[in-house]
Amino acid sequence: MQFHLNDFKGIYDQYVALVYTVALHYLQNTQDAEEITQDVFVQVHQSLHKFRNDAALKTWIYRITINKSLDFIKYKKSRKRFFVFGHKADAEAELHKIAHFEHPGILMENKENAEQLFAVINQLPENQKTAFLLSKLEGLSNPEIAAIMEVSVSSVESLVFRAKTSLREKLAAKFETHRKKK
Amino acid sequence: MEKDQFIETILNSSKGISHVAPSNDLFSKIEHGITAANVPARTIWWVAASVAVLVALNITAVSAGKKPAEDQTTTVLASTLAPNNQLY
Numbered sequence: 001m002q003f004h005l006n007d008f009k010g011i012y013d014q015y016v017a018l019v020y021t022v023a024l025h026y027l028q029n030t031q032d033a034e035e036i037t038q039d040v041f042v043q044v045h046q047s048l049h050k051f052r053n054d055a056a057l058k059t060w061i062y063r064i065t066i067n068k069s070l071d072f073i074k075y076k077k078s079r080k081r082f083f084v085f086g087h088k089a090d091a092e093a094e095l096h097k098i099a100h101f102e103h104p105g106i107l108m109e110n111k112e113n114a115e116q117l118f119a120v121i122n123q124l125p126e127n128q129k130t131a132f133l134l135s136k137l138e139g140l141s142n143p144e145i146a147a148i149m150e151v152s153v154s155s156v157e158s159l160v161f162r163a164k165t166s167l168r169e170k171l172a173a174k175f176e177t178h179r180k181k182k
Numbered sequence: 183m184e185k186d187q188f189i190e191t192i193l194n195s196s197k198g199i200s201h202v203a204p205s206n207d208l209f210s211k212i213e214h215g216i217t218a219a220n221v222p223a224r225t226i227w228w229v230a231a232s233v234a235v236l237v238a239l240n241i242t243a244v245s246a247g248k249k250p251a252e253d254q255t256t257t258v259l260a261s262t263l264a265p266n267n268q269l270y
Contacts, residue, residue, distance in 0.1 A: 012209060017201040024202070034204050042215045105202045106195075113195035120192075137196050171189045 008045055015058070016041075019065045021105050025133045026069035028118055030102045032076075036068050043068075062148045066130055120170040124163055127151075131159035132167070 019040050023033035043064055051060060101115045121129060127149070134145045135156075142160075146153045 009209070012212070016208070017203045020204045021201040030204075034208060037204055037208060038212050038215055041212045045212075045216050105199050107198045110195040110198065113192050114199075117192050117195050137199055167193065168189055171192050172185055175185045175188045 008041075008048070011044065011048075011057070012041055015061050018058075019061060022062065022065045022133070022138065023069050024103050024105060025137055026066075026073065026129075028101050028103050030104065032072065036065065036072055039068050040064050056147075059144070059147050062134075063150075066148070070126055070130075116171075116174065117167075120167055120174065123170060124166060128159050128163035128166065131156055132163035135160045 016037065020033055020037045023036035023040075024030070027033050027036065040061070044061065051057070101111075101118065103111075103114065103118070106114045121132065124132065130149060131145055134140045134148065135142070140148075142153045142156045145156045149156065151159075
């Protein structure tokens with residue numbers, strides 16, 4: 001079944017903000033999030049004919065975005081490791097890009113605190129991170145998250161609980177370090 | 183107490199987060215990506231075959247070009263020798 005580009009444009013208009021924002025949750029960099037958005041929609045266009053209606057289009061698009069974002073993080077980490085042995089100027093530029101926090105979806109007054117929050121979210125294991133982001137930042141229900149992650153609802157509950165506990169511990173450690181510095 | 187307040191403030195900083203749209207030219211980039219990704223496999227094979235033929239022709243031409251040079255050397259050497267096979 002061949003999809004017309006007009007149908008694709010409709011899907012793009014409907015989901016582009018969702019894809020871009022989820023990519024921003026993972027990468028906190030507008031340039032990288034645009035790259036992910038581009039890759040996601042190219043894959044959506046290529047695989048639209050294979051799409052089975054037993055899974056909602058939104059769930060499928062979420063899944064592609066998450067997988068692409070996680071792959072991108074792995075790729076960047078491997079490049080960061082490579083740059084340690086590479087040219088100094090390139091390494092510095094790369095590290096600066098990673099350290100630079102960008103998330104246009106966050107309220108201006110919360111930006112500084114959100115930067116600290118994302119710094120600890122980035123330390124979570126992949127599945128806890130995904131469950132937390134979808135639950136707290138995207139506001140999805142546990143059954144919706146379970147469908148996206150292809151796990152049971154009870155697993156999602158457990159992942160979100162563990163993510164929250166871990167975040168609290170990491171933030172408590174951060175608070176102690178911050179107080180000692182003062 | 184102070185610690186709990188710090189943790190809650192940080193955790194609540196994600197409240198009010200909204201979906202944002204990327205730059206307007208992204209769709210044209212995606213269209214370009216789709217066109218690039220849609221190059222038929224047959225075209226790719228034709229290009230690969232053409233390159234292979236071109237490389238083969240070049241190798242043949244280079245090796246054929248070397249032969250006359252060798253022949254020329256042999257001819258010059260032969261012409262310096264006396265035709266009647268006498269050494270002096």
